[in-house]
Amino acid sequence: MNRINQKLQEDKKLLSIYFSAGYPNLNDTVSIIQDLEKNGVDMIEIGLPFSDPLADGPTIQESSTKALSNGMTTEILFDQLKGIRQNVTIPLIIMGYFNPILQYGVEKFCKTCKVIGIDGLIIPDLPIDVYNEQYRSIFEAYGLINIFLITPQTSIKRIQFIDSISNGFIYMVSSAGVTGSSSGFREKQTTYFKRIADMKLKNPQIVGFGISNNETFTQATAYTKGAIIGSAFIKHLTKEGINSISNFTNSILN
Amino acid sequence: MGYNINEKGYYGEFGGAYIPEMLYPNIEELQLNYLQIMAEPSFKAEFDQLLKDYVGRPSPLYFAKRLSKKYNTKIYLKREDLNHTGAHKINNTIGQILMAQRLGKTRIIAETGAGQHGVATATVCALMNMKCIIYMGEIDIARQAPNVARMKMLGAEVRPALSGSRTLKDATNEAIRDWINNPVDTHYIIGSVVGPHPYPDMVARFQAVISEEIQWQLKNKEGTTKPNYVIACVGGGSNAAGAFYHYLEDINVNLIAVEAAGKGINSGKSAATSVLGREGIIHGSKTLLMQTNDGQITEPYSISAGLDYPGVGPMHAHLYTSGRAEFISITDDEAMTAGLELSQLEGIIPAIETSHSLAIFNHKQFKTDDIIVINLSGRGDKDLQNYIDYFKI
Numbered sequence: 054m055n056r057i058n059q060k061l062q063e064d065k066k067l068l069s070i071y072f073s074a075g076y077p078n079l080n081d082t083v084s085i086i087q088d089l090e091k092n093g094v095d096m097i098e099i100g101l102p103f104s105d106p107l108a109d110g111p112t113i114q115e116s117s118t119k120a121l122s123n124g125m126t127t128e129i130l131f132d133q134l135k136g137i138r139q140n141v142t143i144p145l146i147i148m149g150y151f152n153p154i155l156q157y158g159v160e161k162f163c164k165t166c167k168v169i170g171i172d173g174l175i176i177p178d179l180p181i182d183v184y185n186e187q188y189r190s191i192f193e194a195y196g197l198i199n200i201f202l203i204t205p206q207t208s209i210k211r212i213q214f215i216d217s218i219s220n221g222f223i224y225m226v227s228s229a230g231v232t233g234s235s236s237g238f239r240e241k242q243t244t245y246f247k248r249i250a251d252m253k254l255k256n257p258q259i260v261g262f263g264i265s266n267n268e269t270f271t272q273a274t275a276y277t278k279g280a281i282i283g284s285a286f287i288k289h290l291t292k293e294g295i296n297s298i299s300n301f302t303n304s305i306l307n
Numbered sequence: 308m309g310y311n312i313n314e315k316g317y318y319g320e321f322g323g324a325y326i327p328e329m330l331y332p333n334i335e336e337l338q339l340n341y342l343q344i345m346a347e348p349s350f351k352a353e354f355d356q357l358l359k360d361y362v363g364r365p366s367p368l369y370f371a372k373r374l375s376k377k378y379n380t381k382i383y384l385k386r387e388d389l390n391h392t393g394a395h396k397i398n399n400t401i402g403q404i405l406m407a408q409r410l411g412k413t414r415i416i417a418e419t420g421a422g423q424h425g426v427a428t429a430t431v432c433a434l435m436n437m438k439c440i441i442y443m444g445e446i447d448i449a450r451q452a453p454n455v456a457r458m459k460m461l462g463a464e465v466r467p468a469l470s471g472s473r474t475l476k477d478a479t480n481e482a483i484r485d486w487i488n489n490p491v492d493t494h495y496i497i498g499s500v501v502g503p504h505p506y507p508d509m510v511a512r513f514q515a516v517i518s519e520e521i522q523w524q525l526k527n528k529e530g531t532t533k534p535n536y537v538i539a540c541v542g543g544g545s546n547a548a549g550a551f552y553h554y555l556e557d558i559n560v561n562l563i564a565v566e567a568a569g570k571g572i573n574s575g576k577s578a579a580t581s582v583l584g585r586e587g588i589i590h591g592s593k594t595l596l597m598q599t600n601d602g603q604i605t606e607p608y609s610i611s612a613g614l615d616y617p618g619v620g621p622m623h624a625h626l627y628t629s630g631r632a633e634f635i636s637i638t639d640d641e642a643m644t645a646g647l648e649l650s651q652l653e654g655i656i657p658a659i660e661t662s663h664s665l666a667i668f669n670h671k672q673f674k675t676d677d678i679i680v681i682n683l684s685g686r687g688d689k690d691l692q693n694y695i696d697y698f699k700i
Contacts, residue, residue: 107480107484121603152589156600157601201328202329207331
């Protein structure tokens with residue numbers, strides 16, 4: 054069974070952390086992953102940096118730009134991740150925009166992911182119809198779960214469709230906006246989380262965008278399986294460096 | 308129909324809508340409605356009337372006698388430079404503001420590089436009393452001050468794009484992010500035949516008035532609707548898409564797209580996407596774009612701020628790879644010389660973008676009886692300082 058599916062069966066709210074690979078320094082990738090696991094994080098999204106990240110706010114944009122100027126490439130990221138499965142057991146997902154994956158070669162990319170032990174991919178700008186027609190069979194051949202997003206604007210019909218083609222979890226974007234743009238949830242978000250929970254979808258939902266502390270983590274997971282934190286963690290790395298990751302995870306989980 | 312868009316939003320293998328889910332409802336709304344709205348008699352009537360009374364269409368098809376004599380062929384200039392706001396850009400913004408109204412939107416966003424599309428958008432927003440926000444790269448704001456002032460005078464808010472290379476591609480990213488943040492009340496007026504489907508097709512259709520007029524104007528002057536050549540410059544490609552539109556499927560009409568070679572194709576400072584680009588995804592569209600081996604989008608260069616886009620519209624990517632259109636690259640120096648030449652032979656100072664297409668006569672020999680239509684996409688007022696600096700006038 055894929056590590057993502059296994060993890061989703063655990064009887065707890067899941068904390069997933071996103072960071073941009075190659076930030077703050079080119080070779081921090083492995084030690085950040087190991088530290089996150091050590092400090093109780095359930096799942097990690099490794100950001101493949103891109104020059105033009107359309108769905109991201111300033112924090113992730115800047116970390117992505119810095120990672121690229123540090124010299125990060127798809128090739129280098131894969132080199133860094135070789136051997137990661139010797140001591141990391143939690144699910145690892147690569148999150149990136151489609152163009153760098155397309156240039157690397159979709160099949161070669163998926164194959165390398167399998168060899169390394171990557172469990173899933175999140176590619177925000179790969180449309181579902183293109184995925185189904187051209188790439189689904191490749192992803193499945195290499196045991197990769199493709200995670201799809203829904204937003205407060207997504208129609209009920211489309212949510213049901215996305216649920217029907219998903220295997221793993223649904224990435225629930227908390228509010229209309231790019232990453233890192235909201236601070237705190239209001240009634241509107243809670244109503245939306247509850248509305249989706251009431252749909253009794255086949256796949257559990259994990260909330261992303263706008264989660265930055267224990268309060269928002271608790272609110273986001275009241276009706277869902279877990280939450281994803283990106284910008285807030287990157288801000289922590291910017292301020293505190295990579296040696297105090299436990300302070301960050303403690304502030305979310307306690 | 309080999310060269311126009313198919314029902315899935317592709318030109319050959321190029322196009323589509325490679326967008327994050329957050330934009331799906333907005334793009335779907337447009338995809339489902341744009342053709343129907345454009346076909347409504349009341350929409351067409353309002354569009355046509357504004358083009359006539361407000362923009363000043365039809366723009367003349369002018370026989371350039373002295374230029375023709377010099378190059379020993381028959382050259383017509385399609386005078387888009389005489390449109391209100393000085394370029395073809397307003398054909399599209401008029402169309403899209405009417406589209407936005409029909410869709411019930413109250414807030415308009417747009418990106419701009421040199422400021423021409425920003426001015427054309429701010430203009431129609433003033434006309435229709437819509438809130439207008441223009442994203443412009445911080446670097447472009449500094450080098451295009453007169454257009455920034457125009458936009459502000461027209462009531463628009465100009466927001467600097469501070470990310471990435473702080474030019475057109477980043478202004479486009481910021482506009483897309485704004486749309487993600489404001490999915491309900493906002494319409495994004497893209498300025499060229501780029502972006503996710505249906506934008507390339509919608510913009511091409513609004514610009515198609517150019518080739519529609521060329522057909523009947525040429526018929527009156529030459530007794531035929533068909534020139535031997537239609538020539539236009541290509542950055543994103545909207546003026547070329549408009550000039551080519553009604554000739555796409557008529558292979559007896561040769562199409563020539565002129566790109567900016569900048570300081571030379573191999574100089575590392577160029578914007579010739581067809582030569583230097585590879586297939587990939589930019590701003591929601593699969594097309595040809597300039598990028599590193601690793602798939603990071605690179606920054607193009609041209610002396611003309613309207614041609615330095617790292618991609619090209621999917622229609623043009625298809626015209627290039629299928630061989631339907633010939634692509635020629637013109638350097639900064641060749642373009643500037645051609646701009647000066649047109650000024651002194653015909654009394655028309657062209658935009659530097661347009662000057663690139665005028666430089667073709669030193670690259671390609673035409674027959675004496677060939678009929679050539681060049682789309683004179685914009686006037687040179689905005690570029691006066693560049694011309695002055697370049698020629699030390």
